[in-house]
Amino acid sequence: MGRARILAQGRVGSPEMAETGRYLYAVTRGVDAAALEGVEALSGGSLELLEHRDLVAVLSTVDLREYGEEGLRDNLEELEWLERVARTHDAVIKAVAGLGPVAPMRLATIFLSDASVRQRLDEWYLALEQVLERVQGRLEWSVKVLSGGAGPEDVADAQDRPTTGAEYLRQKKARLEQRVARDAESQEQAQSIHRALSGRAVAGRLLPAQDPRLTGHQGTMLLNAAYLVEADEGDAFAEAVDASAAMHPELVVDVRGPWPPYSFAMLEQR
Amino acid sequence: MSEGPSPVPSTRPYPGSVGQGGRPQPANLADILERILDKGIIIAGDIQVNLLDIELLTIKIRLMVVSVDKAQEMGIDWWRDDPMLSGRAQRLEQQNRELRDRLEELESGDGSSTDSGAGTRGKS
Numbered sequence: 317m318g319r320a321r322i323l324a325q326g327r328v329g330s331p332e333m334a335e336t337g338r339y340l341y342a343v344t345r346g347v348d349a350a351a352l353e354g355v356e357a358l359s360g361g362s363l364e365l366l367e368h369r370d371l372v373a374v375l376s377t378v379d380l381r382e383y384g385e386e387g388l389r390d391n392l393e394e395l396e397w398l399e400r401v402a403r404t405h406d407a408v409i410k411a412v413a414g415l416g417p418v419a420p421m422r423l424a425t426i427f428l429s430d431a432s433v434r435q436r437l438d439e440w441y442l443a444l445e446q447v448l449e450r451v452q453g454r455l456e457w458s459v460k461v462l463s464g465g466a467g468p469e470d471v472a473d474a475q476d477r478p479t480t481g482a483e484y485l486r487q488k489k490a491r492l493e494q495r496v497a498r499d500a501e502s503q504e505q506a507q508s509i510h511r512a513l514s515g516r517a518v519a520g521r522l523l524p525a526q527d528p529r530l531t532g533h534q535g536t537m538l539l540n541a542a543y544l545v546e547a548d549e550g551d552a553f554a555e556a557v558d559a560s561a562a563m564h565p566e567l568v569v570d571v572r573g574p575w576p577p578y579s580f581a582m583l584e585q586r
Numbered sequence: 587m588s589e590g591p592s593p594v595p596s597t598r599p600y601p602g603s604v605g606q607g608g609r610p611q612p613a614n615l616a617d618i619l620e621r622i623l624d625k626g627i628i629i630a631g632d633i634q635v636n637l638l639d640i641e642l643l644t645i646k647i648r649l650m651v652v653s654v655d656k657a658q659e660m661g662i663d664w665w666r667d668d669p670m671l672s673g674r675a676q677r678l679e680q681q682n683r684e685l686r687d688r689l690e691e692l693e694s695g696d697g698s699s700t701d702s703g704a705g706t707r708g709k710s
Contacts, residue, residue: 420627
């Protein structure tokens with residue numbers, strides 16, 4: 317009996333509080349609300365702007381049953397929920413990036429009140445100003461360089477089969493040495509592409525190579541880089557990437573963009 | 587599974603690789619997550635979320651993004667034992683619910699009631 321009561325209580329759950337939080341997407345400058353009209357916010361809400369000094373915070377109201385600590389813990393594990401939130405978050409930041417400099421916040425940066433948002437903007441004011449200064453009028457391009465996988469030598473080797481065990485070992489060793497040399501060469505080529513592109517960008521940042529088991533890419537990821545490029549030089553930059561790719565036909569060069577300047581909108585250590 | 591080996595030796599690991607023309611907007615979920623989780627401005631909000639586990643999270647997502655067949659091919663099948671991803675948790679939850687309903691019925695003293703379904707509650 318007592319047990320049943322506990323179960324029943326558990327099901328009633330907490331009283332309806334309908335608390336809301338303020339979800340912060342990005343901080344920008346000199347953007348007015350009209351320009352963001354029609355851009356969808358999370359949970360079908362609408363975007364709001366909160367002006368603080370010369371900063372503009374892009375916000376919307378979210379239900380804390382969904383975005384509170386408990387809700388997030390569960391929801392972040394729900395792939396569909398996460399995908400929806402991630403895409404909406406990214407779309408808002410893209411929209412803001414089209415209007416002014418943008419300092420994109422990490423997913424799920426949520427405050428309990430506007431006062432709390434203002435307090436945080438004050439606390440990080442100088443750092444945010446620096447970020448906005450750095451990314452003003454600039455966008456990010458992503459470039460990945462991959463080795464094409466098996467080289468031509470491997471094919472050639474397969475044709476002359478070893479006749480003895482010693483011969484087999486000798487060939488195996490030679491192949492290994494060839495591969496090491498080829499990898500070193502590819503690495504050097506990737507670095508030269510990075511140097512060339514860095515020269516055309518305001519800034520470049522090397523990112524960790526992605527795990528092939530997770531991305532499904534083939535070959536070795538020799539370079540995973542992000543470049544901060546003047547907004548009106550995007551086409552020229554992409555052409556430069558093409559030119560680099562043409563110089564190294566054995567490599568696969570993947571260029572994507574423009575992104576909002578995510579990789580260059582990071583706070584310096586205080 | 588039956589993609590078959592491509593006769594073209596040159597691999598194009600991403601649909602947007604240079605040479606195929608055009609530079610598609612990055613719409614790949616894994617790419618987006620990499621940026622909105624790892625980069626940008628990280629300021630602690632009032633809601634504390636443990637994003638330390640995020641690496642694991644993105645790994646899970648990427649595995650779900652790549653086809654399940656492919657992951658299995660690579661011998662990755664741990665989600666079978668992950669209640670979050672398999673249907674097991676759901677089944678347990680449903681069993682619990684059914685048991686609770688049964689208990690409630692018995693508690694209400696009306697032991698004679700048979701399966702009455704859940705249609706009576708919540709109508710207004």
